Amino acid sequence: MAIPVTATRISLWQFSMIELSHLKIGMKGSADLLVGPEHTAPRIGSGRVPVLATPVMINLIEAAALAAVEQLLPDGHQSLGIHLDVRHFAATPVGMRIHATAKLIRIDGRTLVFQVEAHDEKEPIGSGSHERVVVNVARFDQRIQKKLGA
Numbered sequence: 001m002a003i004p005v006t007a008t009r010i011s012l013w014q015f016s017m018i019e020l021s022h023l024k025i026g027m028k029g030s031a032d033l034l035v036g037p038e039h040t041a042p043r044i045g046s047g048r049v050p051v052l053a054t055p056v057m058i059n060l061i062e063a064a065a066l067a068a069v070e071q072l073l074p075d076g077h078q079s080l081g082i083h084l085d086v087r088h089f090a091a092t093p094v095g096m097r098i099h100a101t102a103k104l105i106r107i108d109g110r111t112l113v114f115q116v117e118a119h120d121e122k123e124p125i126g127s128g129s130h131e132r133v134v135v136n137v138a139r140f141d142q143r144i145q146k147k148l149g150a
Contacts, residue, residue: 022072027104029068052092064102079132086128092120
């Protein structure tokens, strides 16, 4: 009688657990920007109306998420943006200040999920969610160099 053999696959994740216990649900970060001509859709290449460009708002949202958690990640680690689900629903003219916030709402292994919002001096201008993944910078850089053929 044959004895069944069960193979167990052990992932590298089990050997390289990243210590994220310093991160807590509810942590918040923010970022601010005074909208200048260089931040407008025509200058960025995302439209023709000279108001805050959506890619600039998204950049500010990512900066807010970084401000929430980056300083608490273990040495040699950083987070990288992997997913955005954001609406930009109000225009902001040149000369107005915008403020973005990011609140950590979930930690799923190495993935950090944020609720994000952006406001100008008058009203909300955008909101949604943003996900980042925590990576080992040295290993990430090795993969990039391999991709380059180095």
